[in-house]
Amino acid sequence: MKADPRDQRRLLDLQAIDTALAQLAHRRRTLPEHAELESQARELSALEDERVRAQVAVDDLDRDIARLEKDVDQVRVRKEKDQARLAAGTGPARELEALQHEMVSLTRRQTELEDAELELMEQRETAQATLDGIERRLTETRDRRAQTEQRRDQTLAEIAQDEQFRVSARQPLAADLPADLIALYDRVREASGGLGAALLTGGRCGGCRLDLSGADRARIRAAEPDEVVRCEECRRIMVRTAESGL
Known part of the structure; x- marks a missing residue:
C-alpha cells in the first residue's frame, strides 16, 4: 500500500x-467507586437483614408485653371486685374467706406477671438499642454510598467530557486521511x-x-x-x- x-x-x-x-x-470500567459501591451494596443488604431480624425481635417483645399487660389488667380488675366485696362484708363467712384466699393468690399472680413484664421490658430496651444501632449503621452506610455515587458520577462526567473532546478531534483527522x-x-x-x-x-x-x-x-x-x-x-x-x- x-x-x-x-x-x-x-x-x-x-x-x-x-x-x-x-x-x-479502561478508566471508566475500573473506577474504584464501582468496587466500593458493590461492597456497600453487600453491606447494606446484610444490614437490612439484621434490621429485619432486630425489628422482629422488638415486635415479638411488644406483643408479649402487651399480652402480659392485658393479663395484669385482668388480675387487677378481679382484685378490685374481690376487694369491694370484702369491704362490703356481705355474704357467708365461708365465701368471704374464699375471697381472702383468692386475693392472696391474685396478688401473687399479679406480682409474677409484673416481674415477667419488667423482665420483658428490659429485654425490649436492649433489643431496641440493637435496632437503633443497626439503623444508625444503615444511615451511615447509605450516606457513604451517596458520597461514592457522587464521586463516581463526577468522574464519569469528566471522562465523558474528555472523550467528547478527543472524538471531536479524531473525526476531522480521520476524515482527512x-x-x-x-x-x-x-x-x-x-x-x-x-x-x-x-x-x-x-x-x-x-x-x-x-x-x-x-x-x-x-x-x-x-x-x-x-x-x-x-x-x-x-x-x-x-x-x-x-x-x-x-
Whole structure:
C-alpha cells in the first residue's frame, strides 16, 4: 500500500487519540467507586437483614408485653371486685374467706406477671438499642454510598467530557486521511489490542518493542518513502522518521 509519508506520520496523531480513548474507557470500567459501591451494596443488604431480624425481635417483645399487660389488667380488675366485696362484708363467712384466699393468690399472680413484664421490658430496651444501632449503621452506610455515587458520577462526567473532546478531534483527522490507509490502520488496531501504528525508532518497532533484524532493516531501507511498511513480528504499521535508525 502507498500513502504520503505525511499521512503516515499523521497516523501517529490518530493513534495517540485512540490510545487516550482506550485509556478513558479502561478508566471508566475500573473506577474504584464501582468496587466500593458493590461492597456497600453487600453491606447494606446484610444490614437490612439484621434490621429485619432486630425489628422482629422488638415486635415479638411488644406483643408479649402487651399480652402480659392485658393479663395484669385482668388480675387487677378481679382484685378490685374481690376487694369491694370484702369491704362490703356481705355474704357467708365461708365465701368471704374464699375471697381472702383468692386475693392472696391474685396478688401473687399479679406480682409474677409484673416481674415477667419488667423482665420483658428490659429485654425490649436492649433489643431496641440493637435496632437503633443497626439503623444508625444503615444511615451511615447509605450516606457513604451517596458520597461514592457522587464521586463516581463526577468522574464519569469528566471522562465523558474528555472523550467528547478527543472524538471531536479524531473525526476531522480521520476524515482527512486516505480511506484505504484508515481501513488498514483500523484492521490492524482491532487485531493487535488497540495499537495500529507505531513509530520506528532506532531500528526498533514501537509496537512490539523488538529490534529489527538486518534483513528487515534492509527491506525497509529499500522501500519507497510512500510505502506503508509493517513489522514482521507484530504486523503493526511502522511509521518512519529521521530517527528510525535505518
